[in-house]
Amino acid sequence: MDLTVIIGMIGGLISIATGDLMEGGNPAHIIHITSLIIVIPTAMFSAATATESHALSAAFKELKMVFKKSPINFEERIDQIIDYAIMVKKNGVLALEKDVQLIEDAFFKEALGMVVDGSKEEQIEKFLEPIIEETEHYYHGASHYWLLAGETCPVMGLIGAVLGLILALQKLDNPAEMAAGIAGAFTATVTGIAGAYMFLGPWGNKMKGKAHLLIKEKQLILEGVKGISRGDTPGELKIQLTNMITAMPTKG
Numbered sequence: 001m002d003l004t005v006i007i008g009m010i011g012g013l014i015s016i017a018t019g020d021l022m023e024g025g026n027p028a029h030i031i032h033i034t035s036l037i038i039v040i041p042t043a044m045f046s047a048a049t050a051t052e053s054h055a056l057s058a059a060f061k062e063l064k065m066v067f068k069k070s071p072i073n074f075e076e077r078i079d080q081i082i083d084y085a086i087m088v089k090k091n092g093v094l095a096l097e098k099d100v101q102l103i104e105d106a107f108f109k110e111a112l113g114m115v116v117d118g119s120k121e122e123q124i125e126k127f128l129e130p131i132i133e134e135t136e137h138y139y140h141g142a143s144h145y146w147l148l149a150g151e152t153c154p155v156m157g158l159i160g161a162v163l164g165l166i167l168a169l170q171k172l173d174n175p176a177e178m179a180a181g182i183a184g185a186f187t188a189t190v191t192g193i194a195g196a197y198m199f200l201g202p203w204g205n206k207m208k209g210k211a212h213l214l215i216k217e218k219q220l221i222l223e224g225v226k227g228i229s230r231g232d233t234p235g236e237l238k239i240q241l242t243n244m245i246t247a248m249p250t251k252g
Helices: 003-022 033-049 051-063 073-092 094-098 106-116 121-169 175-230 232-243
Strands: none
Touching: 003 175, 033 121, 033 175, 051 106, 051 121, 073 232, 094 106, 106 121, 106 175, 121 175, 121 232, 175 232
16 A cells, blocks of 8 residues: 555645635535535546547556555565576576566566577667557557546546536525525636546656656566676676666655
């Protein structure tokens, strides 16, 4: 579980509720079912209109990664690559054959398997680079949907507010009902802004960030495997891979 997501969302809601209470308000009045229906689903449908079907499917399929802690650990991955490099230096490439079958990561397994099969650096790069590019494109489309839905939310909040005001102004003969209608109309604006900046938008950015770590790991694996295939020493390879993540967190 990624606590930054949970704490961020809950903390944001608590902050708004606390401020409202301090001003003498009632946070329950902000929750308006009609506003939620008009704003959130409409924003998501609008974003879906601008999104390719495969990216839309990916957006919902990969949403779980927003709430899960990233399993990426660059230091552990580098150590694993260096262990294989040492093994190759000592016992030759064929010594990897049994270990390859035990690797859980499909990309790493494929890459190291190519080394065992005798593929050259150029062949490995030619085969694996497109996989990295396609993975990057996949997650870009998925995260972009949520970002787009977040960008659309405030506009839908404005539409909800206008619709509410239209209905409220039809009750000029009953000032009390009209006032309640106007107050209800503005909850749509609050819903739109909160949906954009507390939920949908942050989900998209979180997915984008975690996908970047995933792509970075694949690039790390590719460079490591290429180094093993061309016979780099474990020391040289470790320096090269460490330099790749100098500005990156060692854990996802």
